[in-house]
Amino acid sequence: GAVVSQHPSWVICKSGTSVKIECRSLDFQATTMFWYRQFPKQSLMLMATSNEGSKATYEQGVEKDKFLINHASLTLSTLTVTSAHPEDSSFYICSARDLQGIRTDTQYFGPGTRLTVL
């Protein structure tokens, strides 16, 4: 149980285009999902907290107009990187909390999406 999926697993795009990444909780409901970014050989940095039915909360220094987050249902959050540039190339990982599970303290992480912007 408590599986989180991401789609796509990897994507290559041209500079200036927009890319949408999906994060799904497969067997539980998640009112809160988190989006992280990880640069090579660095740790995960929280970008934003995605709340179902309301606006996302962004961390300091993260441009909300560039990284659009939509959490339209209890099992799906999307991250859209708008007008992507090479410096946006990174590994994007989402996580979700199972509010009804036994271990509500635990965040379950997706497998990540590798974004390469040419």
Next chain:
Amino acid sequence: KQEVTQIPAALSVPEGENLVLNCSFTDSAIYNLQWFRQDPGKGLTSLLLIQSSQREQTSGRLNASLDKSSGRSTLYIAASQPGDSATYLCAVRMDSSYKLIFGSGTRLLVRP
């Protein structure tokens, strides 16, 4: 501002050796601390979670300890195996917001 540090950054050991990974944090007012494993190009797998009121947690060959007052946690891996090779990350949660602050990780290689 909470900062989480992990040492060493990389570690290579022969199979069968017992080893210790270290994690330190600057603000001791944590809610809990969690150890994760990350395989190359993959997401994170939760290994152990220690609440702020606990001193240690064990799962199989893994034992994690927490000394909140000194801002330290250790992950002990007994009888290491090549399959343990991965990056190990520690993360602290500060409050009820569920936000996690990660360390930079220790890349472990267990040689056959």
